[in-house]
Amino acid sequence: MEMLNIKINGQDYQVPKGSTILEAARTNNIHIPTLCYLKGINEVGACRMCLCEIKGGRALVAACVYPCNEGMEVFTNTPLVRETRRAVLDLILSNHNRECTTCERSGVCELQQVSEDMGIKEMRFPAQKKEEFTIDEVSPSVVRDGSKCILCGRCVAVCKDVQGLGAMGPTSRGFNKSIDPAFGMSLAESNCINCGQCIVNCPVGALKEKDDTDKVWAALADPTKHVVVHSAPSVRAGLGEPFGMPVGSLVAGKLAASLRRLGFDKVFDTNFAADVCIMEEGTELIGRVTKGGVLPLITSCSPGWVKYAEMYYPDLLAHVSSCKSPQGMMGSILKYHYAKQAGIDVKDIFVVSIMPCTAKKYEVSRPELAVNGIPDNDVSITTRELARMIKQAGIDFTSLPDEEFDTYYGDYTGAATIFGATGGVMEAAARTAVEVITGKEAATIDYEGVRGIEGVKTAEVKAGDLTLKVMVAHGGANIRTVMDKLRAGELKDVHFIELMACPGGCVNGGGQPIVNAQDKMFRDIRVERAAALYKEDKDVLKLRKSHENPSVQRLYKEFLGEPNSHTAHEYLHTKYSAKPKISK
Amino acid sequence: MxxxxxxxxxxxxxxxxxxxxxxxxxxxxxxxxxxxxxxxxxxxxxxxxxxxxxxxxxxxxxxxxxYTQFTTVQKGKNRIGVCLGTACYVRGSQKILDRIERELNIKVGDNTGDMKFALAATRCLGACGLAPVMMINDDVYGDLSPDKIPDILAKY
Missing domain, CATH: 1.10.10 (Arc Repressor Mutant, subunit A)
Structure with missing residues (x-):
């Protein structure tokens, strides 16, 4: 790699050619504040927090976009730099709604952090408040508060470029500029897929999840309710972070322990339903392959992707699996099998799901995810909301013992736990499909070809004489690449496609703990959290194939009969239909 | 028009x-x-x-x-834009605007009831030498005085 010699604050450094000043500085542990910068996604020099001085330069430059060149001398800490950055920050703060004590992002707010770092003690330009903003809380997933927005454009870039949507964008100009969906509509009326990627990439509290913790507290306090909980694979790969544990900590045992201490009557695991999902979806796939059904089959676990399909690819909905998501299946199994076994009336059971996902809140409200008008799940809360509940309850998470999930509906295999990472559903399906098709134990069950964070992955799965061609994509823009090819007739030889709305899959879902942009500059949280799940699969769990889960086998014996049976269809399958992109 | x-x-x-x-x-x-x-x-x-x-x-x-020249709501057929740029303003364009408001009985930003006129205040139209200036559709009117307004409006 060609290196450049530069000086930062009088010290000599060698940096790779093509580095920006920001990259050069941060790589060498020199701190430059940023707000709008989001590596690879929003590198636009908009917020001006990163201004630096260059020897011989005419004006200060934005470090996040200014390339280094040979012999350059940069100063990141001169009086001019400090005063100018301070003025920029004063102006940003002048119309920011500074209600930190009631703001959800307090403590993980990048604006708060920059203000603290820069020693802001008073408001130089107070009371230049923006006109009153109404809070948009129509969406069941995402709440927008324009009074806190600093117009950095990170949400816009993520929604448009990473997710391929552009549900909101800059509107109007000057002092009246705001980030909004078109025509003053709510996010719920826009082409938003509820993924929440805007939330996890917002530096401040302008975007947050719809808080449903009150509903959970109320159910827990209601003596007439039997409250059961199940949590998704990715929750155990993220929940440690709000309690100071490193990114990628596997906290399955503490997760179960904390849920029990919160007072849930039963602590189950969505992973159980993920194993069931493999039985159902795998059988659906084998059926379509052997009987000549619509191929490729596409997964339906991700509610963001499902909504994407309904709005953008309604002509291709026949490809989407009829399986409910694991969340939906779990709720239905708990309400119609567990409740019966436990002698509880379906009216008296209250099912809470813990999800890394804001779109799951929307899914819970969908009539397609209900049986006889009764929703499969009553409330879905995110990993972040669970962390808040644990804090509110005064539970010292890090010192909790590792406990097990309750048996039967809390039993799961490694195939289920890797659902949280992109490629995980595909790998889990392959482990089962190959053995079901060949009737023999497979030599290897590690499918490296579908792992990793490449946007679109293609692999072949050999099952005896049959070769299944599979694809995996994650993030809306990659989904569109695949779906546009499918529409153009280019994927006729593909059998099975896994699509996840969030980049990296559920481990990086919109409901996961927020990692600030600076930390994300040098680490890939998608990889680190996924590693926790692959570790649980390989090193912790004894069983690694869904069809070997004895509790799943028992469920089929006691309740469902065969995969794709009439009963399975009644409780575990559904049908989706076309939706307009803009409902206004 | x-x-x-x-x-x-x-x-x-x-x-x-x-x-x-x-x-x-x-x-x-x-x-x-x-x-x-x-x-x-x-x-x-x-x-x-x-x-x-x-x-x-x-x-x-x-x-x-x-862009301010785009509108999402229906505007009157004839668009009047009175320049409130610096040069026009010091040459009395506010009085021109006031007179048009009175003649048409509307406020800036509004349409007349018959949708014949829409009235807007604009930034500099680039004809400062003719200040005060206004435009109706693509026609430029310079060196205005309030008394000239009724005759001009009558052309439309």
């Missing part, structure tokens, strides 16, 4: 889009010509444009709300 096309008739829009679709930066000419044909850019037309260009509605809406 010709009558505007009804937004129920999407044929002219389709022609405008087809004409510019393959040019780089085609959104601006499409929006300008669409507003020229229909008089304004309501959600129905913006949705069509967004769909045809393969971009989101919010992106089109962002452009429309960024």
């Amino acid at each position: 010709a009558d505007f096309v009804s937004i129920k008739n999407l044929e002219p829009l389709k022609q405008i889009i087809a004409k510019h679709k393959d040019e780089p930066g085609c959104a601006m000419p499409i929006l300008q010509e669409t507003q020229g044909a229909y008089g304004y850019l309501p959600i129905e037309l913006q949705k069509e444009i967004a769909e045809a260009l393969g971009v989101s509605l919010s992106e089109i809406y962002g452009i429309v709300t960024f």
Whole structure:
């Protein structure tokens, strides 16, 4: 790699050619504040927090976009730099709604952090408040508060470029500029897929999840309710972070322990339903392959992707699996099998799901995810909301013992736990499909070809004489690449496609703990959290194939009969239909 | 001034889009010509444009709300723009604006009840030598005084 010699604050450094000043500085542990910068996604020099001085330069430059060149001398800490950055920050703060004590992002707010770092003690330009903003809380997933927005454009870039949507964008100009969906509509009326990627990439509290913790507290306090909980694979790969544990900590045992201490009557695991999902979806796939059904089959676990399909690819909905998501299946199994076994009336059971996902809140409200008008799940809360509940309850998470999930509906295999990472559903399906098709134990069950964070992955799965061609994509823009090819007739030889709305899959879902942009500059949280799940699969769990889960086998014996049976269809399958992109 | 096309008739829009679709930066000419044909850019037309260009509605809406010459609400057929730029203002353009408001019995930003006129205050029109200046559609009127207003309006 060609290196450049530069000086930062009088010290000599060698940096790779093509580095920006920001990259050069941060790589060498020199701190430059940023707000709008989001590596690879929003590198636009908009917020001006990163201004630096260059020897011989005419004006200060934005470090996040200014390339280094040979012999350059940069100063990141001169009086001019400090005063100018301070003025920029004063102006940003002048119309920011500074209600930190009631703001959800307090403590993980990048604006708060920059203000603290820069020693802001008073408001130089107070009371230049923006006109009153109404809070948009129509969406069941995402709440927008324009009074806190600093117009950095990170949400816009993520929604448009990473997710391929552009549900909101800059509107109007000057002092009246705001980030909004078109025509003053709510996010719920826009082409938003509820993924929440805007939330996890917002530096401040302008975007947050719809808080449903009150509903959970109320159910827990209601003596007439039997409250059961199940949590998704990715929750155990993220929940440690709000309690100071490193990114990628596997906290399955503490997760179960904390849920029990919160007072849930039963602590189950969505992973159980993920194993069931493999039985159902795998059988659906084998059926379509052997009987000549619509191929490729596409997964339906991700509610963001499902909504994407309904709005953008309604002509291709026949490809989407009829399986409910694991969340939906779990709720239905708990309400119609567990409740019966436990002698509880379906009216008296209250099912809470813990999800890394804001779109799951929307899914819970969908009539397609209900049986006889009764929703499969009553409330879905995110990993972040669970962390808040644990804090509110005064539970010292890090010192909790590792406990097990309750048996039967809390039993799961490694195939289920890797659902949280992109490629995980595909790998889990392959482990089962190959053995079901060949009737023999497979030599290897590690499918490296579908792992990793490449946007679109293609692999072949050999099952005896049959070769299944599979694809995996994650993030809306990659989904569109695949779906546009499918529409153009280019994927006729593909059998099975896994699509996840969030980049990296559920481990990086919109409901996961927020990692600030600076930390994300040098680490890939998608990889680190996924590693926790692959570790649980390989090193912790004894069983690694869904069809070997004895509790799943028992469920089929006691309740469902065969995969794709009439009963399975009644409780575990559904049908989706076309939706307009803009409902206004 | 010709009558505007009804937004129920999407044929002219389709022609405008087809004409510019393959040019780089085609959104601006499409929006300008669409507003020229229909008089304004309501959600129905913006949705069509967004769909045809393969971009989101919010992106089109962002452009429309960024430039003051675009409007999302129906405007009167004849658009009066009175310059309140510095030169015109010191030469008394506020009095011109006041007189037009009185003559038409509307306020800045409004349309007349018969949709014959729309009144707007503009930034500099680039004709400071003629200050105070106003434009009605594409016609420029300079060296104005309030008394000249009724005769000018009567032409439309």
